[in-house]
Amino acid sequence: MTDHRIAAPLLPGATIGMVGGGQLGRMFALEARRMGYRLIVLDPGTDTPAAQFCDHHIRAPFEDLNACLELARRSDVVTLEWENADVSTLRAMGEHVQIHPSPDVLEVAQHRVREKDAARRLGVLTAEYRAVRSKEELEAALAEIGAPAILKTARMGYDGKGQATIRDAAEAGAAWEELSREGDDFILEARVPxxxxxxxxxxxxxxxxxxxxxxxxxxxxxxxxxxxxxxxxxxxxxxxxxxxxxxxxxxxxxxxxxxxxxxxxxxxxxxxxxxxxxxxxxxxxxxxxxxxxxxxxxxxxxxxxxxxxxxxxxxxxxxxxxxxxxxxxxxxxxxxxxxxxxxxxxxxxxxxxxxxxxxxxxxxxxxxxxxxxxxxxxxxxxxxxxxxx
Known part of the structure; x- marks a missing residue:
């Protein structure tokens, strides 16, 4: 990948690309405008919170490569307000513009098993956890970790979505039936008191x-x-x-x-x-x-x-x-x-x-x-x- 490392600060007047147009992007846009920067937002929505304050809104899905490349070409640096943007698309953008944080960071943050693996590798404590991809693996993981535990989708899921509490082994089947409709990649975490x-x-x-x-x-x-x-x-x-x-x-x-x-x-x-x-x-x-x-x-x-x-x-x-x-x-x-x-x-x-x-x-x-x-x-x-x- 081409190295577009910033050698000198990007000063007021530069254009910042933003992946995501929600409230976090809106508040970033307000600060960017105050400090004299221009802002281009990529978001599929209409009249999104951030688009109301940006200089230009590229309305397209996050995985739309052409739209993402347009954002890259028109920006001096790209950042984001939503960590679930498409990593492969961001890597293609990275051939044209520096992206902060990098797609490598997003790849970790987008997956609950990877983020806990990374934490353990860096010497940071976490609850006990196991990767789970089948009902049989769930039952085996629950036997190792014990109950109560929480089954979560490994990807997406926020604000309490995409998870089910398992209070004892008898509830494992119902938890799997509830969440397995949302994918096939999960994590079981010991519930921390x-x-x-x-x-x-x-x-x-x-x-x-x-x-x-x-x-x-x-x-x-x-x-x-x-x-x-x-x-x-x-x-x-x-x-x-x-x-x-x-x-x-x-x-x-x-x-x-x-x-x-x-x-x-x-x-x-x-x-x-x-x-x-x-x-x-x-x-x-x-x-x-x-x-x-x-x-x-x-x-x-x-x-x-x-x-x-x-x-x-x-x-x-x-x-x-x-x-x-x-x-x-x-x-x-x-x-x-x-x-x-x-x-x-x-x-x-x-x-x-x-x-x-x-x-x-x-x-x-x-x-x-x-x-x-x-x-x-x-x-x-x-x-x-x-x-x-």
């Missing part, structure tokens, strides 16, 4: 400079992130270990851009990696208001070869997601005004025109003098929007 889920977003530049955002703690509803609080209310040694794990993975995988790492903290205080995402992450949305640099500006800095910004937390914060069932589109919703009465509250809506249950339509970030107070205010603000139609 964790004390807390935390995440760290680590930025890494092509020169090898790294910078971690403060550790966040996460709370889920129905398998979807509901609330993130920063800083995580954990002992300093646990926070330090979480940052070490994120840095080790970013360096070991050779990430250029961002790597979000979701981790469990078990009852003994051990850190176990759960999943990685080589892009901005929902648990980092609070960085826009709460840190010295947002995760989206940090992504831009990393992929353009600029010095990384200081990700220090300026004030404790909490972020709460606004789902379709909570807030509709957010437009014309009376509860918004009541939520914004709460001090330190900021509203972000994603420009999606159709609200559905389980669809992220926006988020609230709340700043306060302590993590506890930020979390309380965020819950109160969310309740006002959810209650006020």
């Amino acid at each position: 964790f004390w807390m889920e935390v995440s760290v977003i680590c930025a890494r530049s092509a020169s090898g400079q790294t910078a971690c955002f403060p550790v966040s703690e996460n709370e889920h509803r129905r398998g979807i992130l509901h609330l993130t609080v920063a800083p995580a209310r954990v002992p300093d040694e646990i926070a330090e270990e979480a940052r070490r794990v994120a840095t080790a993975l970013a360096e070991g995988l050779g990430v250029v851009g961002l790597l979000a790492v979701e981790m469990f903290v078990d009852a003994d205080g051990r850190i176990l990696m759960n999943e990685i995402a080589p892009r901005p992450h929902n648990s980092g949305h609070h960085t826009w208001e709460a840190c010295g640099v947002s995760q989206f500006e940090q992504q831009l800095r990393a992929v353009c070869g600029l010095p990384l910004g200081d990700p220090a937390l300026l004030r404790p914060a909490a972020m709460v997601n606004l789902m379709g069932e909570d807030a509709g589109t957010g437009l014309g919703r009376a509860g918004v005004a009541r939520a914004l009465e709460i001090p330190g509250t900021a509203l972000h809506l994603y420009g999606k025109h159709e609200a559905r249950a389980g669809r992220k339509m926006g988020h609230l970030t709340v700043l306060a003098d302590s993590a506890d107070e930020a979390a309380r205010r965020a819950r109160r603000a969310w309740e006002r929007i959810a209650a006020g139609g």
Whole structure:
């Protein structure tokens, strides 16, 4: 493959190609415009959240080679907001333009077995797991790992989709019947009795400079992130270990851009990696208001070869997601005004025109003098929007 390594920083005025046009791309586009960059988005949708703020929208499927090559030819560098883009197509694009993160990183992040294999290879702890491709292999893996365990699709699947909990061996058959319709490549993971889920977003530049955002703690509803609080209310040694794990993975995988790492903290205080995402992450949305640099500006800095910004937390914060069932589109919703009465509250809506249950339509970030107070205010603000139609 041709080496298009950035020898000098890409300065304002350069064009950034973005694979994916969702809300992560939208927030990246806002930061790119603020800093004087141009943006071209590739996404099959119409009027997507990112396309509303880009200079040009190439409307085509992610695996459309001609469209991807057009994006490559028109861009000075390409990045992404969605890690499930077609790897072979991205490799073809890489003959024409530098892609950050690289297709090699995506190949690991797209497959749950490969990402856990990589973590183990880099000395990072994970839950016990086995690759599974048949009902017989599931039964054998369950005999080794024990129950309870979780059967997941090895590819795709997010926000709680593509997985089934197996509480005892008798449930293995039903779990296989439920998920086997979604493919033939799975992972069985031991269920971790964790004390807390935390995440760290680590930025890494092509020169090898790294910078971690403060550790966040996460709370889920129905398998979807509901609330993130920063800083995580954990002992300093646990926070330090979480940052070490994120840095080790970013360096070991050779990430250029961002790597979000979701981790469990078990009852003994051990850190176990759960999943990685080589892009901005929902648990980092609070960085826009709460840190010295947002995760989206940090992504831009990393992929353009600029010095990384200081990700220090300026004030404790909490972020709460606004789902379709909570807030509709957010437009014309009376509860918004009541939520914004709460001090330190900021509203972000994603420009999606159709609200559905389980669809992220926006988020609230709340700043306060302590993590506890930020979390309380965020819950109160969310309740006002959810209650006020």
